[in-house]
Amino acid sequence: MVEQENGVAQRVSWELMGEARTLADRLGVRPAALILGEGSADLVAEAFANGARAAYVADHPALTPFTAGPHCDTLIGLARKYRPEIILLGATTRGRDVASAAATELETGLTADCTSLDIDEETGMLRQTRPAFGGNIMATIVTPDHRPQMATVRPGVFRLLQPLPDASGETITYKPKLDASALPVRRLKFEPTSDEGVALQSTSVIVAGGRGMGSAGSFEMLEQLAEELGGVVAGSRSAVEAGWISQRRQVGQTGQTVRPLLYIAVGISGAIQHLAGMQHSDIIIAVNKDPGAPIFGIADYGIIGDARVVVPALTAEIRERRAAAGGGTLSVAAMSPETAGIEAAGETEWEQE
Ligand SMILES: Cc1cc2nc3c(=O)[nH]c(=O)nc-3n(C[C@H](O)[C@H](O)[C@H](O)COP(=O)(O)OP(=O)(O)OC[C@H]3O[C@@H](n4cnc5c(N)ncnc54)[C@H](O)[C@@H]3O)c2cc1C
Structure with a gap:
């Protein structure tokens, strides 16, 4: 999922897009970007340049400004309709919020804060590695029985791919069932940190x-x-x-x-x-x-x-x-x-x- 604010994507989203491309190649499937939020169509070209071969775009007033509920509902709707193998999100405040709620609703596994991702040669399952027991061991976790396989990865873990400005792909428009007038949480003000x-x-x-x-x-x-x-x-x-x-x-x-x-x-x-x-x-x-x-x-x-x-x-x-x-x-x-x-x-x- 591409995390964005005012049409500007978080760098971690493109780091994950590059990794998604590698994983998708190994599985023989298409790496896709999920772009949520008003005016998000502008990010499609950037997603293709960063490795996506498809972009699922959900453009709705309830998705801007960001609040976790509508993003979570849209992600769940997309997952149920298109049945992806894997969903990756940045281990950011927003990514963690959306991923945990969506995984619960989708009744699937979620591995938070992965430090590496890989595909198991035999089973095709996503191998999700992260520190465990206070960082004393690295645990590799798989989700054998449920789909999608979900993971969050912290910013800076994966390298950015060299962008390919002329890359293209398929854009799929998704209409989420959201009511902007009935949101339980509203953002009143946004104050960026000064640090x-x-x-x-x-x-x-x-x-x-x-x-x-x-x-x-x-x-x-x-x-x-x-x-x-x-x-x-x-x-x-x-x-x-x-x-x-x-x-x-x-x-x-x-x-x-x-x-x-x-x-x-x-x-x-x-x-x-x-x-x-x-x-x-x-x-x-x-x-x-x-x-x-x-x-x-x-x-x-x-x-x-x-x-x-x-x-x-x-x-x-x-x-x-x-x-x-x-x-x-x-x-x-x-x-x-x-x-x-x-x-x-x-x-x-x-x-x-
Ligand atoms: C679950 C968990 C999560 C953690 N997460 C993090 C984390 O995100 N980041 C993190 O950093 N730690 C984390 N820690 C803590 C980590 O285990 C260490 O305790 C911590 O990193 C030690 O910090 P330090 O190297 O500054 O201090 P110390 O281990 O005390 O090392 C100080 C060093 O300074 C050297 N030194 C002393 N005086 C001088 C001098 N005058 N000139 C040059 N060298 C000098 C000493 O030789 C020593 O090597 C975590 C621990 C746990 C259990």
């Missing part, structure tokens, strides 16, 4: 701090590093629980899933629940004073040292190089251990996996 940190998924550089930062004030040095790199600051759950950073910026199993080009983990041990949210980042740099910290197990580059020494040294070096380069963006490659000049920090050393 831009919630958009961690769309940023290419993240500087994340953990308990090893020691205090809220130490996050200021992470802000400065992030600013030099054009990135944003995030944190581990321990940092959030200590009140050093907003929960909206928490990375991990119960926070956000991110895959930036560069993830710098500072004073973060690398608990499995944190890794669940960032392990697919392109380049991971870990700064930790403990050489045995598990984060070094997945880091591309490790800096063993005190954050209070390493981070200001990194920031100063990057600032200097940017100034020398005329203030432009410093490429991630320019931050390799060989070139970063961190030796000036004395007790710090670089290690590469």
Whole structure:
């Protein structure tokens, strides 16, 4: 299901569309987009460009602005009429709300917060994998007896496909039986959050701090590093629980899933629940004073040292190089251990996996 606001789709919807395309190819069926809401026909071309081969469009005043009830009823109606094998939704506030109610009504299974999806070669069933038991095991769940198979996936788990602007497909119009004048819930006002940190998924550089930062004030040095790199600051759950950073910026199993080009983990041990949210980042740099910290197990580059020494040294070096380069963006490659000049920090050393 494509999640949209004022005709603008959430990025997670297209991430899921790409994955739906892969799954549909394996099953030999057609990947389709469910586009709900007034004026949603405009999103059809975007759905085709992102992998859909069919678009089911339900355009009705009761679907705008979003409230869960009419979306849920429409999804149920579509599922009963067209009998899809699989329905995927973003594990967003809206997606979770609609998916759980629809799965209950459809009397089928729903796996929330999947981190990977696959098709079982023998049975053709959807294998839905997600962390379980506090993230200590990965459980793969199937829905053998009921259809559709339903799953939610958090933003950032799947990559966006390269869009194909000229792609086309079949558009099917669906008329939901809804009464806009009889909705039990109405949206009176919409106030967007002012914390831009919630958009961690769309940023290419993240500087994340953990308990090893020691205090809220130490996050200021992470802000400065992030600013030099054009990135944003995030944190581990321990940092959030200590009140050093907003929960909206928490990375991990119960926070956000991110895959930036560069993830710098500072004073973060690398608990499995944190890794669940960032392990697919392109380049991971870990700064930790403990050489045995598990984060070094997945880091591309490790800096063993005190954050209070390493981070200001990194920031100063990057600032200097940017100034020398005329203030432009410093490429991630320019931050390799060989070139970063961190030796000036004395007790710090670089290690590469
Ligand atoms: C169900 C469940 C869900 C969870 N969800 C999440 C989640 O979404 N995200 C998440 O992050 N965690 C989550 N957790 C918590 C997780 O298990 C860890 O407790 C948490 O990630 C640890 O955070 P941390 O690495 O900041 O702290 P710690 O584990 O305490 O690590 C601090 C690190 O800082 C290093 N350090 C200390 N001082 C310095 C210094 N001066 N310079 C450099 N390094 C230093 C230490 O060597 C250590 O490695 C979850 C746990 C459960 C049970």
